[in-house]
Amino acid sequence: MASSLSSSLPCPLFFLFLLCNTSLLLVVGGLNSEGTALISFKAGIRDDPAGSLRNWNSSDQDPCSWNGITCRGGSVAALSLPKKKLVGYLSSALGSLRSLRHVNLRNNRLFGSLPASLFAARQLQSLVLYGNFLSGSLPPEIGELLYLQSLDLSGNLFAGPIPSSLIHCKRLKALVLSHNNFTGSLPLGFGGSLAELEKLDLSYNGFSGPIPTDVGNLTNLQGTLGLSHNRFSGSIPPSLGNLPETVYIDLTYNNLSGPVPQNGALENRGPTAFIGNPGLCGPPLKNSCPPEVPSSNPFRPINYSPPALEGNSTHSGSSSSRLSNAAVIAFVASDVVGIGLIALVFFYFYCKAIASVGAKEDGETSEKRPKGRKECMCFRKEDSETSPDSIEHHELVSLDRNVPFDLDELLKASAFVLGKSGIGIVYKVVLDDGLTLAVRTLGEGGSQRFKEFQTEVEAIGKVRHPNIVTLRAYYWSINEKLLIYDYIPNGNLSAMIHGKTGTRNSTPLSWEVRLKIMKGIAKGLAFLHEISPKKYVHGDLKPNNVLLGPDVEPYISDFGVGHLANIAGGSPFLQSDRIAVEKIQGQHSDVAFGPIMSKGSGYQAPEASMMLKPSQKWDVYSFGVILLELISSRSPLVLLDTVEMDLVSWFHLCIEEKKPLSDVLDPFLAQELDTEDEIIAVLKIALVCVQANPEKRPSMRHVTDTLERLINRN
Known part of the structure; x- marks a missing residue:
């Protein structure tokens, strides 16, 4: 019949008929354009050891049932194939997926450059490619992704500067470019334009030039601001102090110089955030700034100079001399008063010793009195154990043999508040050697319950597990109780x-x-x-x-902190709750609450x-x-x-x-x-x-x- 039909139709009309029917067959039985683009991606994959792309068949009408593909409204919205050991390159055809919002190809073995045409998918919200072997520069077309919220290219081989167009991605919340070979300075307006950023990690690259002052505008940042292991130079912008105090500002191993600003989030930071910058000086670093470097203290007048550095005029010299004489007199007077007070204290205890000996000792010879005084002034072991709860304790008690600090180091360390609750305040404390701790206060009172506190806190201190915060030491006095823990750096799960x-x-x-x-x-x-x-x-x-x-x-x-706070006198419970809890704990002493x-x-x-x-x-x-x-x-x-x-x-x-x-x-x-x-x-x-x-x-x-x-x- 086909032959008769063809013989009855003019030749041009026959070919037109054949073409129309062929097109109809393609529409009914062929793969749509999005599927064709994904088949191009598959063609660029040389090795698929896990068979992740096995069901990507060109005979399907659409790709919505394929592994790693998510569709919304019949269009491809996400491509997610993480950790599949895929070997190959990124096809530029992915840019034709107009509804594509999420790409997650992390921890594969992709190589080659990032195709500029990929960014034709203007609806992209997240692009996660970390842990591959991608190289080349970051195309300037990335600035056309106005909806982009998460960009993670870390752990690749990217090089060259960040394109200035990146600042057009104003909705970015996470920018992670660490462990690459990026160079050059950060684009002008970097901090001001990307104010929505919650995560910024540029560490382990070759970025150079000054740190932009507008990085201090990133007030939504959380966790760590990663600028370490680069070539940033110049001074630390004081504007970084405007960042949230809970953000750890990592500036290690750069070429920064000058004094470390002491304001806001930069105040009371430990030295660990600044090591590897030989040109930095001033607190919290041990090397002091040279005299010609102005102080970074924002509360000190710019024209202030110490008295020792002022001019050599006669008036200045006499003033300095009078000040020195007054200081000497004051020191001498304070020493005299101090010695007098010590003498009074010794005299007081001496009188108590004489009175406690009794009438018999009043008649003893003077050569026996030193012996009586010695027994009174030195606590015997059995005497000190008769009423331990009535003694004021002022020492740091270690619960770990490897605790490398003492009370003086702890009290002198840099600290800032991590959080507050009804139980007390938690501080982040950074010691001079860089060791970071978390210290919780438990309030005042509880002077009669030291033994109970000691038993409970030492039991908690014996708990050692990789998923439990370790209690390293504690401190007890009537006016202050402290618990010293390992510091855990990434905040809590709720945040x-x-x-x-x-x-x-x-x-x-x-x-x-x-x-x-x-x-x-x-x-x-x-x-x-x-x-x-x-x-x-x-x-x-x-x-x-x-x-x-x-x-x-x-x-x-x-x-166990609630019970310790109750013992320490700083419990958040009402009195009725406290009595109830104590009653329970008395009845069930084998369980800690x-x-x-x-x-x-x-x-x-x-x-x-x-x-x-x-x-x-x-x-x-x-x-x-x-x-x-x-x-x-x-x-x-x-x-x-x-x-x-x-x-x-x-x-x-x-x-x-x-x-x-x-x-x-x-x-x-x-x-x-x-x-x-x-x-x-x-x-x-x-x-x-x-x-x-x-x-x-x-x-x-x-x-x-x-x-x-x-x-x-x-």
Whole structure:
């Protein structure tokens, strides 16, 4: 029939008919344009040992079912293939994906340059390429990504200067370019234009020139400002003092010179942030500034000069002489008064010694009196142990043989406030040798309970685990009680999930990092419950009490602090609460308790409001809430229309209404489709942990084993 049809049609019309039918077949059965662009990306991959691109077939109508691809409204929104050992180059065809918002190709083996045409995908919000072998310069077309929020190119071989167009990406929250070969100075207007930045790491590059003064405008920064291991020169801008005090400003190993400013966030910093800059001087460094260098103290007049450096006029000389004579007289007078006071003290104790000896000793000869005086002035061991709680203690007690500091070093160290609570204030303290500690105050009072405090604090000090903050030492006096811990540098889990108070959320956490945090908390809690010297109950487990180390490893903090604060006289409890807790602790001395959680915190087990005795099952419930929080990135108290409900109730409501998983997930996790099975498995663990009946909740050992199997399976 086809032959008869062709013979009946003129030749041009036959070819037109054939062309139309062929086009129709392509539309019906062929791959769409986005899929074609992704096939071009696949063509640039030379090796795919994990078979991640195995189901990328050109026979499909669209790529939405392919591994690593997420679609929204039928268009490709995300390409996520992290840690797949892909070897190849980036295809420029990716720029034709007009709805592409997220690209995550971290920790692969991609090489070659970053194609400028990639930035034709103007909707890009995150571009994560760290841990590859990409090289060349950063194309100026990056400035056209007006919606870009996260750019991580760290751990590659990029070189050349940062294009000035980058400052047009005003929505950037995370800029991580560390461990590359970038050079040149930072673009003009860098800090002023990128004021939304919450994370900035430019360390381990070859950046040069002065640090822009407008970097001090980055008031949303969190964690560490990484400028170390570069070639920045000139003085440290005092404007860096405008940064939040909780930001660690790392300026090590540059070519900076001049005095270290002592204002705002730069004030009372330890020397560790400035080492490797031979030209820097002044506090907190040991090398003082030469006289001709003006002081960096913002409160001292510019024209101020010390008296010793003023002119040699007769008037100045006589004035200096009179000042010296007055000073000498004052010192002599103070010495005389001091010696007199010491003599009075000795005389007082001598009189007490004579009176205590009694009438018999009044008749003794003078050669026996020194013996009586010696017995009175020197405490015998048995005398000092009869009433230990009545003695004022003024010494730092080490709980670790390797503690390399004493009380004087601690009190003289640079310090600034990390946080305040009803229990006390926590300081970051940097010693002269660079050792950084966290010091918590516990208030005043409690002079009659030293023995109880000593027993409890030494038991806590014996707890050693990689996921628990270590208590290194303590100090006790009537007016001050201090707990000295290891300093954990990356803030707490709450800030990592939600951002600090008053700011937008921080850079989203990958599922891999979240799983690592979950596993670490579970291990630490299981250790407290079953393996530690005492069977502890934390009692106040929440993200604020989970600190994060340099590699985002979790550390449980503040267990036992509530009880210590109660003993020390600085307890945040009401008197009735304090009596109740003391009564419980007297009845159950084999368990150590943390502070009771406030009602309505969202982490409190349902039975906690009806029982005085804390239980390890309380901690299991709190851990379950933390899992739900890590999965959803929602606060523990959810506002639903005008009704506030806790996170557990909200999850149960979503399950009853059969909402899809994407409705409860953190939107960032929706990009990692290859982790969906793991997320569902962890969600099941969380829901078991937050069961209303405490007897149905698993032990933390069981939870840890389950998470371990989940992780080792992949």
